[in-house]
Amino acid sequence: MLTIDWKERLTLDTEDYLKNKLPRKDYDFEIIFNAYPERVNGKIPSEVVTFICSIMVQRLGRRHADYIPFYRHLWLKKGDYGKLAFSAILAKVLNKKPELYLPLLEEMMQSGTASQVNALLDKVMLPLLRKYPEKYLSHVYQWSKSDNENIASSAINLLTKLIKRRKDLLPDVLSQFQHQWSYPLGNLQSLHVQFLKTVAKLDPQLYASIWKEYGISRDPQIVELLSSSIISYNQDFDEIVENWVKSGNARVKKAGLTAQKILNKKKGVKS
Numbered sequence: 001m002l003t004i005d006w007k008e009r010l011t012l013d014t015e016d017y018l019k020n021k022l023p024r025k026d027y028d029f030e031i032i033f034n035a036y037p038e039r040v041n042g043k044i045p046s047e048v049v050t051f052i053c054s055i056m057v058q059r060l061g062r063r064h065a066d067y068i069p070f071y072r073h074l075w076l077k078k079g080d081y082g083k084l085a086f087s088a089i090l091a092k093v094l095n096k097k098p099e100l101y102l103p104l105l106e107e108m109m110q111s112g113t114a115s116q117v118n119a120l121l122d123k124v125m126l127p128l129l130r131k132y133p134e135k136y137l138s139h140v141y142q143w144s145k146s147d148n149e150n151i152a153s154s155a156i157n158l159l160t161k162l163i164k165r166r167k168d169l170l171p172d173v174l175s176q177f178q179h180q181w182s183y184p185l186g187n188l189q190s191l192h193v194q195f196l197k198t199v200a201k202l203d204p205q206l207y208a209s210i211w212k213e214y215g216i217s218r219d220p221q222i223v224e225l226l227s228s229s230i231i232s233y234n235q236d237f238d239e240i241v242e243n244w245v246k247s248g249n250a251r252v253k254k255a256g257l258t259a260q261k262i263l264n265k266k267k268g269v270k271s
Contacts, residue, residue, distance in 0.1 A: 002051060006036065010048065014055040027073045030081060049081055053088035064097045068104060075108045083116060087123040095128055102139065109143075109151050117154040122161070129162050133169055141176050149187060156191040160198050167202055174199060174206070181222055189225065196229035208234055215240035220251035227259035233266035 002010075013032045021031070033048050060067060071089060074082035086108065094101040105124065109117050121140075128136050143155035159177075163170045177195055185192055200207040211234070214222050223244055230237070241263060244256025 002047060007051065010036075010052055011055050014052045015059060018056065018059050022067075022070065025069075027070055027077070029074070029078070029085065044081065046084055049084045050088045053085050054092065057089060057092045064093065064100055068100070071104065072108070076111065083112075083120070087120050090120075090124045091127065094124055095132070098135065106143075109154075110148060112150060114150040114153055117150050118157055121154050121158045125158060126161060126165075129158070130165055133162075133166065137169070137172070144176070145180065152188055153191055156188060156195065160191075160195045163198060163202065170199065170203060170206065174210075181219075181225065185221060189221065190228075192225055193228045196225060197231055200229060200231045204232070204234075208236060211237055211240060218244075218247060218249060218252055220249060220255065223252045224255045227255040227262070230259060230262045230266070233263055237263060 010033065017029060017032050021028075029052075032052050033044055036044055036048050038045065071086055074089075075086040076082075078085070090101055090105060094105065105120070109120065112120060125136060125140065129140065140155050140158055143151050144159065146152045146155070159173050163173055177192060181192070196207070196210070199210070207229075211226060214226060215237075217223065227241075227244070237259070241256050241259045244252050245260055247253045247256065
């Protein structure tokens with residue numbers, strides 16, 4: 001918890017940095033908080049960096065385009081502190097100028113690891129999606145199909161988190177996932193399974209309707225998705241699974257046997 005004294009000092013130091021250093025393209029923003037005495041595992045607490053970023057956004061005003069090089073430098077050159085600062089700043093400014101900041105966000109996502117992009121989207125996009133899905137969902141759908149696996153996996157994780165908070169968006173998001181099931185999912189298949197498990201928890205009837213729609217499928221990927229996503233027993237699944245177990249396709253049969261074991265376990269039958 002930042003004390004009032006430290007808030008005052010950090011505010012003054014941030015203002016000094018913005019007035020005397022940033023105009024000279026001195027992007028070593030760590031000077032603002034290096035003197036802060038407390039550390040968590042040897043690092044400055046994230047709330048300190050987030051606080052100075054809130055001051056920056058207030059003081060920089062509406063000259064958005066002027067500071068794009070600074071923001072880009074934060075993400076690319078300033079390590080963990082810089083990525084945290086970039087996320088904190090974009091969380092406050094992206095909705096003010098999405099035409100400017102969305103391309104910047106997408107550019108920086110290309111260079112991030114899966115965990116870094118996950119954290120970035122959680123901080124910046126999740127709050128915006130909850131408030132303005134009509135403005136931003138289409139972008140996340142595109143990211144979920146990205147050739148960059150870190151971006152695609154982070155977007156899928158983001159959509160899974162979104163439907164937990166906005167259940168009304170579940171049908172629309174589900175339809176986007178269903179479109180992707182027609183193509184090989186590769187390493188992303190496990191994330192689609194996790195999404196389906198979330199659907200099953202939020203809306204068991206909707207989940208059951210997916211089984212009814214796809215139960216006649218012999219597409220190995222579809223069968224694997226359904227088989228791996230079972231979280232509770234439903235007698236309507238039994239006949240579907242029995243047909244998969246009898247399949248001559250090795251992947252379908254294997255997934256069917258997995259589903260059968262899960263259903264028996266959920267039903268309380270010893271295998």
